Structure formats: structure tokens, C-alpha cells
Amino acid sequence: MVHHQEAMPLLTPTKFGQFELSHRVVLAPLTRCRSYGNVPQPHAAVYYSQRATRGGLLITEATGVSATAQGYPETPGIWTQEQVEAWKPIVDAVHRKGALFFCQMWHVGRVSTNDFQPDGQAPISSTDKQISPDAEPGMVYSKPRRLSMDEIPGIVDDFRRAARNAIEAGFDGVEIHGANGYLLEQFMKDSANDRVDEYGGSLENRCRFAVEVVDAVVHEVGAHRVGIRLSPFLDYMDCVDSDPAALADYMVRQLNRHEGFLYCHMVEPRMAVVDGRRQIPHRLLPFRKTFNGMFIAAGGYDREEGNKVVAEGYTDLVAYGRLFLANPDLPRRFELGAPLNKYDRTTFYSQDPVVGYTDYPFLDDNNNNSATQA
Ligand SMILES: Cc1cc2nc3c(=O)[nH]c(=O)nc-3n(C[C@H](O)[C@H](O)[C@H](O)COP(=O)(O)O)c2cc1C
Numbered sequence: 001m002v003h004h005q006e007a008m009p010l011l012t013p014t015k016f017g018q019f020e021l022s023h024r025v026v027l028a029p030l031t032r033c034r035s036y037g038n039v040p041q042p043h044a045a046v047y048y049s050q051r052a053t054r055g056g057l058l059i060t061e062a063t064g065v066s067a068t069a070q071g072y073p074e075t076p077g078i079w080t081q082e083q084v085e086a087w088k089p090i091v092d093a094v095h096r097k098g099a100l101f102f103c104q105m106w107h108v109g110r111v112s113t114n115d116f117q118p119d120g121q122a123p124i125s126s127t128d129k130q131i132s133p134d135a136e137p138g139m140v141y142s143k144p145r146r147l148s149m150d151e152i153p154g155i156v157d158d159f160r161r162a163a164r165n166a167i168e169a170g171f172d173g174v175e176i177h178g179a180n181g182y183l184l185e186q187f188m189k190d191s192a193n194d195r196v197d198e199y200g201g202s203l204e205n206r207c208r209f210a211v212e213v214v215d216a217v218v219h220e221v222g223a224h225r226v227g228i229r230l231s232p233f234l235d236y237m238d239c240v241d242s243d244p245a246a247l248a249d250y251m252v253r254q255l256n257r258h259e260g261f262l263y264c265h266m267v268e269p270r271m272a273v274v275d276g277r278r279q280i281p282h283r284l285l286p287f288r289k290t291f292n293g294m295f296i297a298a299g300g301y302d303r304e305e306g307n308k309v310v311a312e313g314y315t316d317l318v319a320y321g322r323l324f325l326a327n328p329d330l331p332r333r334f335e336l337g338a339p340l341n342k343y344d345r346t347t348f349y350s351q352d353p354v355v356g357y358t359d360y361p362f363l364d365d366n367n368n369n370s371a372t373q374a
Helices: 042-050 081-096 149-169 183-188 203-221 244-256 285-290 303-312 322-326 330-336
Strands: 014-016 019-021 025-027 057-059 100-106 173-178 226-230 263-267 272-274 277-279 294-298 317-320
Touching: 025 330, 042 081, 081 100, 081 149, 100 149, 149 173, 149 203, 173 183, 173 203, 183 203, 203 226, 203 244, 226 244, 244 263, 244 285, 263 285, 285 294, 303 317, 317 322
Parallel strands: 025 057, 025 317, 057 100, 100 173, 173 226, 226 263, 263 294, 294 317
Antiparallel strands: 014 019, 272 277
16 A cells, blocks of 8 residues: 555655755665776766656766776776766766766775786785685686785875766765775775784774775865765675674764765675565664764665665665666655566676666556566
């Protein structure tokens, strides 16, 4: 039964720092591997504007901050002028639909191979420990090279310049990718970081690189348009922390040093399935309470769980990954309680400019023959 008179919690408006949102259904960052030669393509304007709504918030796929930032085929960058120019029409297309658009800034660190690196060099990381072969079946990542202390300011500066470039491209703000086992986590988490200098050992030392990136980006573009994504409880790509709650608590307190820091986007721990339903473990609440800015929760949400967590005040916004990937009109489907298209894993990272990318049907398409999701 859908009650149209009363807006569901996910579809209520909210202030978002200096911005206004008309609903709380966020497009999660989704790598799609269709930016040939690391340059965003015109088909991305179609894809993102399909998912844009007036007063909605979209976050881009992870976008490289430098030539050493890549580890997957055909991912976009934002370190060259050509890339900045290529983003402009994509950002414009999203803005014409009335949505906010944030650029997720990324460095993969050791989640890479020499083939993706300039001159076939080793990928860089906090460590020279290679990711174990079972971290991702079928993938072998190269042995990384440990960054020396005096190289670190240069990497921080790559994030700063990428943020400047994102604003030049027209983005409303940036999201620092501090999640999912990539470079920032390779410093933050104690399973990966084995340094003995100022960037390793204590929690403060392990977080130093991430905090320096935050500080540099805030200084460059202003706290009011900076967010960060963190996944303290995940163990992706051999990045695990022995005390994830302490790590998350430390990081949100560092964010709070910046008056008006816009948002903290956290990924839920892996979910258990109980009685056939995914259970959201709701372990992020302490950090949401400590953090002064807006909170985005992500990972495993559906319509029901999303409405529940917004109603309970567990989070301000909910980011949807796979469901939004397969349902360009996800907020509208939620509003109507309509059935959802199923996502097709086999085309998540394929390079076709249309198939599995811009061809998921809208509810209003008459040729909609999509199966419904249980
Ligand atoms: C195809 C695909 C690509 C992804 N790419 C990114 C990415 O670029 N950056 C990121 O932070 N997370 C990425 N993720 C993780 C999602 O943002 C999200 O956290 C995850 O899918 C769980 O949310 P969901 O259950 O709503 O899909 C990706 C996930 C998928 C399925």
C-alpha cells in the first residue's frame, strides 16, 4: 500500500550544508570502466543525467587524481586539462536536470598492476606488501613500491589539484575516496600499513596521510564542498583494521576540525542474511553522532531499510549503488513502490557505451519487459 499524501522519509527535503536537497536517495560512486584512455566520454552525460533529479545528489565513479592512480581499465581521471574539459558537458547535463554532482577523487595505491602504471613502474603504496591472491579471485596485483616520506607531500598535492580541477569542471564539490582498500586505507588500516616513520604505527600516524589530504583539499576548495567516503568495517583488498571503531571515531573528529565540513559517507559492514533479508547492522551510529556535518550511509540498502534509517535519524542520506545502477529512475520507483529492474553483474565493468550502462529501462518506457526484483 502506497500512501501518496505523506512523503516517505527518503523523499523528504533537507539542507545539505549550503545546498538544498529535495530527497535523500543518493547515487553511490560506481566505477563503470567506460572512460576510454582515462578521458570521460559523451555517453557518461547520458548515463548520469538519466539518474539526475531536481534536488538530488549524484556522486561520480571513482576518478583518478594522477597518472599513478589507476588500477582498472578505462577509468576516468581529473588530472589533465583534457579530462577537465571532457567532464564539463557531463556536469552541465546533470545540472540541467537540477541535481548536485560531486566528484569522487581516487588513488588506487597497490590495487593495480605495472601495466596500469606510467613506464610499467610498480604501483605505489604505504607498504611494499602485495595484495594476497585470494583478495579478489582471478586478479593478481603487482608488488607495490613503498612511498618514501619525502614523496608523500606530492601525492597529497595531487588530491589538492584534482579538487581544484573538479571545481573548474563545474562540480558542486568533491568526495575524497578513503574507502574500499585503496590508497588512503592502505595508510589508515593496520593490516596494510607496516611503516615505522611518522606515517605508520600509532592511529594518529596511520591517519596522517588521509588527514593531510583532507586538510589540503579543504584549504583548496573550502570545507563546505568537501566530503569523504570511509569504510572502517570492510576488509576489502586486504585492508582490515584491528580497531575499526577507534579508526572511524578518530577520523570523524579530524573532519570536525574543519568548520562546515560537508559530509561523511560511510559504508556499512558486510551484511548477514536473516530470514532471506539482508540485515543492516547499524553500527555507524556513534560516528554519525560525533560528526558535525551531514551523514550518508551506504551498502545493502533497499527502499524499506532506507526509509527506516532516515526516519530513525540513523543517517541523513542513503547512497544506493547496484539498485541505482540498474534503475535510472530509482527515486520515482521508490515513491510509487514500483518493481525494480534487476542489475546485471556481467556488464558492471564492461566497456560498452550503451549495454548495461544507459539501456536500463525507465518505469515509463512502454517496452519495459524487465523482471522484478524479489
Ligand atoms: C559496479 C560497482 C562499482 C563500484 N565502484 C565504486 C567506486 O568507484 N567508488 C566507491 O567508493 N565504491 C564503489 N562501489 C561500491 C558502491 O558505491 C557501494 O558502496 C556498494 O555497491 C554497496 O552498495 P549497494 O548495496 O547499494 O550496491 C562500486 C560497486 C559496484 C557494484
